[in-house]
Amino acid sequence: MKNLHIKNGRILDPANHRDEIGDVFVVDGRISYSAPSGKCDILDASGLVVAPGLIDIHVHLREPGQSHKETIATGTRAAAAGGFTSVVAMPNTSPTADSAATIAWIHERAKAGACVNVFCTGAITKGLAGEELAPFGALASAGVVALTDDGRCVQNHEVMRRAVEYARMFQLPVMDHCQDYSLVGDGVMHEGEWSLRLGLPGWPRMGEEMIVARNAMLADLCQSPIHCQHISSGGSVRILREARKRGIPISGEVCPHHIALTDASLSTFDTNFKMNPPLRAQADVEAILEGIADGTLTILCSDHAPHASYEKEVEFDHAPFGITGLETEFAVFCDLLVHKRNVISLARLIELYTHEPAKLLRLDRGTLSEGVPGDVTLLDPEREWTFDKSASQSLSRNTPFDKMTLKGRAVATVVAGKVVWQAED
Amino acid sequence: MKTWTRKDLIGLDDLNPEEIQFLLDTATAFKGVGERSLKKVPALRGKTLVNFFVEPSTRTRTSFEIAAMRLSADVVNITATASSLQKGETLKDTARNLQALHADIIVLRHSSAGSPRFLAGHLESCIINAGDGSHEHPTQGLLDIFTMREKHGRIAGLNVLIVGDILFSRVARSNIHGLVKLGAKVTLVGPTTLVPSGFEKLGVRIVHRLDEVIEEADVINLLRIQHERQRKEYFPGLGEYISLFGLTKARAARLKPGCLVMHPGPINRGVEIDSEVADGERSVILEQVTNGIAVRMAVLYLCAGGAGLPT
Numbered sequence: 001m002k003n004l005h006i007k008n009g010r011i012l013d014p015a016n017h018r019d020e021i022g023d024v025f026v027v028d029g030r031i032s033y034s035a036p037s038g039k040c041d042i043l044d045a046s047g048l049v050v051a052p053g054l055i056d057i058h059v060h061l062r063e064p065g066q067s068h069k070e071t072i073a074t075g076t077r078a079a080a081a082g083g084f085t086s087v088v089a090m091p092n093t094s095p096t097a098d099s100a101a102t103i104a105w106i107h108e109r110a111k112a113g114a115c116v117n118v119f120c121t122g123a124i125t126k127g128l129a130g131e132e133l134a135p136f137g138a139l140a141s142a143g144v145v146a147l148t149d150d151g152r153c154v155q156n157h158e159v160m161r162r163a164v165e166y167a168r169m170f171q172l173p174v175m176d177h178c179q180d181y182s183l184v185g186d187g188v189m190h191e192g193e194w195s196l197r198l199g200l201p202g203w204p205r206m207g208e209e210m211i212v213a214r215n216a217m218l219a220d221l222c223q224s225p226i227h228c229q230h231i232s233s234g235g236s237v238r239i240l241r242e243a244r245k246r247g248i249p250i251s252g253e254v255c256p257h258h259i260a261l262t263d264a265s266l267s268t269f270d271t272n273f274k275m276n277p278p279l280r281a282q283a284d285v286e287a288i289l290e291g292i293a294d295g296t297l298t299i300l301c302s303d304h305a306p307h308a309s310y311e312k313e314v315e316f317d318h319a320p321f322g323i324t325g326l327e328t329e330f331a332v333f334c335d336l337l338v339h340k341r342n343v344i345s346l347a348r349l350i351e352l353y354t355h356e357p358a359k360l361l362r363l364d365r366g367t368l369s370e371g372v373p374g375d376v377t378l379l380d381p382e383r384e385w386t387f388d389k390s391a392s393q394s395l396s397r398n399t400p401f402d403k404m405t406l407k408g409r410a411v412a413t414v415v416a417g418k419v420v421w422q423a424e425d
Numbered sequence: 426m427k428t429w430t431r432k433d434l435i436g437l438d439d440l441n442p443e444e445i446q447f448l449l450d451t452a453t454a455f456k457g458v459g460e461r462s463l464k465k466v467p468a469l470r471g472k473t474l475v476n477f478f479v480e481p482s483t484r485t486r487t488s489f490e491i492a493a494m495r496l497s498a499d500v501v502n503i504t505a506t507a508s509s510l511q512k513g514e515t516l517k518d519t520a521r522n523l524q525a526l527h528a529d530i531i532v533l534r535h536s537s538a539g540s541p542r543f544l545a546g547h548l549e550s551c552i553i554n555a556g557d558g559s560h561e562h563p564t565q566g567l568l569d570i571f572t573m574r575e576k577h578g579r580i581a582g583l584n585v586l587i588v589g590d591i592l593f594s595r596v597a598r599s600n601i602h603g604l605v606k607l608g609a610k611v612t613l614v615g616p617t618t619l620v621p622s623g624f625e626k627l628g629v630r631i632v633h634r635l636d637e638v639i640e641e642a643d644v645i646n647l648l649r650i651q652h653e654r655q656r657k658e659y660f661p662g663l664g665e666y667i668s669l670f671g672l673t674k675a676r677a678a679r680l681k682p683g684c685l686v687m688h689p690g691p692i693n694r695g696v697e698i699d700s701e702v703a704d705g706e707r708s709v710i711l712e713q714v715t716n717g718i719a720v721r722m723a724v725l726y727l728c729a730g731g732a733g734l735p736t
Binding site for chain 2: 196198268310
């Protein structure tokens with residue numbers, strides 16, 4: 001294995017409170033601060049930020065079973081192009097990732113074709129049906145980093161309680177897509193002025209808040225971590241804040257679209273703005289920004305959910321939920337959180353993408369400590385660029401961010417010392 | 426306003442007040458055509474109109490068909506059961522096939538809100554919305570407003586009550602947008618579950634007691650209670666609905682002289698409207714149907730770029 005010398009960059013490693021100009025080496029695939037004997041490849045980082053490799057804990061790679069939307073190979077290329085060295089794959093594949101065999105298959109497939117690290121989640125319930133627990137022990141042995149029924153939500157509180165209790169034995173966090181089915185019904189967009197105007201069935205905030213509150217109670221009762229996925233409602237932020245203040249092991253994540261866009265974007269019925277949970281109102285955006293600023297919301301991610309064009313180019317209520325996001329998420333967050341709204345520092349932004357998710361999932365990553373796996377992302381927080389979906393690495397094109405000009409970009413992605421992607425100037 | 430620039434009619438929310446007035450004026454010019462013995466003008470001769478109805482409808486489809494025939498267009502009707510949508514073809518592909526068959530105008534009725542907008546973005550043909558889910562039904566809105574204007578001589582300042590299931594009503598939305606733009610005072614009346622707060626943002630007033638406002642009305646437009654659309658519980662039953670919101674004979678007696686009783690049809694006699702009131706002297710329900718032809722002629726004529734207004 002060749003060694004790598006990342007030269008003269010601004011090393012920004014929030015976990016170690018480090019922010020200084022210097023050199024980082026990757027020797028035998030691991031971070032080092034002393035030059036190895038023998039030759040190194042050189043990556044000039046002058047004028048750039050050298051950050052721990054970014055981690056996206058919420059990605060749909062669509063394999064097995066939906067390779068017309070995305071493959072592990074194309075999805076991880078999109079991840080690399082977005083600056084991500086690790087992604088966490090959701091289990092709503094076909095078959096569902098609810099058995100050790102399917103997890104092993106994904107790991108094999110990743111070994112053969114992924115250009116970044118792929119971590120798996122296992123399902124909470126068999127077939128995501130919300131009824132019988134999946135075999136957590138076997139899934140843990142197969143190497144899953146968390147359990148989730150993402151895309152679905154366990155409605156039965158007793159089943160969810162047993163899941164969270166049982167997961168504690170394996171130190172696995174439970175991640176939840178928070179949606180109360182009876183309240184949401186056939187809702188396809190935020191319930192508010194725009195759903196009334198457009199005549200589309202509304203998806204009320206309370207449909208999310210109810211389950212976030214349930215999860216806060218369960219995390220308290222079971223003393224085991226629950227992570228609430230893709231928080232969209234201001235009310236959810238308040239529930240999480242209160243629960244965390246009381247020391248309950250609950251956390252929440254934010255997707256870029258939920259702070260960059262609102263339900264007004266649906267005025268033309270464009271299905272590239274349809275996702276679950278839906279885009280909400282400006283008041284929700286403001287509450288989420290507050291939650292990011294005060295540490296209530298600790299993780300950023302994409303919910304990268306590719307769908308083929310022919311699947312999205314249908315009637316609005318028939319179109320599947322979800323948008324792609326790996327290639328644009330860092331830029332959208334950097335542009336909004338660091339530049340436009342000045343919500344957090346660049347160092348905190350990096351932490352929300354590295355050390356924080358690594359802590360939740362107990363990964364030996366997310367820092368630039370000596371000896372950790374050599375995953376590094378080079379960032380140019382000042383670079384303005386325009387995203388062009390036709391040049392996307394993903395197999396799908398369902399993005400609301402096409403042609404958007406953003407400030408901040410990942411310019412090189414290094415996995416275990418290997419440069420897997422570099423931006424053109 | 427002298428020229429019309431739109432090829433599609435998706436909703437009254439998109440139009441400015443001048444455009445709505447222009448449509449109504451054009452409809453007035455066309456109304457006379459239906460009263461002649463030779464009910465035909467050559468304005469759309471050689472054009473092909475496809476009535477593409479992916480949701481059942483008799484009256485709207487027939488009205489468009491008659492309107493198109495009076496303009497000398499050729500008309501083809503396609504309904505969902507007969508179409509290839511049941512064989513798994515997407516809406517976009519079916520519509521592209523219609524365009525490949527040189528359909529100049531596609532009149533679309535669809536259960537999904539936004540479908541006409543979606544087709545308009547993909548096709549060169551004119552797309553006329555004949556009702557999309559709970560979104561809009563612009564020609565119904567226009568014919569209601571046309572009827573009000575014809576009877577009252579104005580729209581600005583009129584007190585219009587729209588009563589019933591507003592939440593699921595495309596007719597209500599088109600009426601609201603059109604009437605508010607032309608300066609009417611619109612009041613929505615119905616149960617809190619079907620007239621949720623939030624509609625105020627569209628420039629209307631919300632009232633949950635019909636008895637409080639019935640005497641103010643210059644127009645009362647009763648919407649059909651649509652059992653078929655309601656998958657959840659919105660009110661306890663028809664008996665209670667009638668007692669709170671039905672236009673009973675007793676309530677109708679309190680209407681101002683000259684107040685118009687309207688209904689987009691099909692009516693549920695004895696539910697939202699008492700049978701005798703529906704047939705009573707204030708009722709303009711059948712005139713609405715007649716006016717629908719003139720309004721649809723105007724819409725087709727303007728969007729399809731027909732030449733020569735009738736004299």
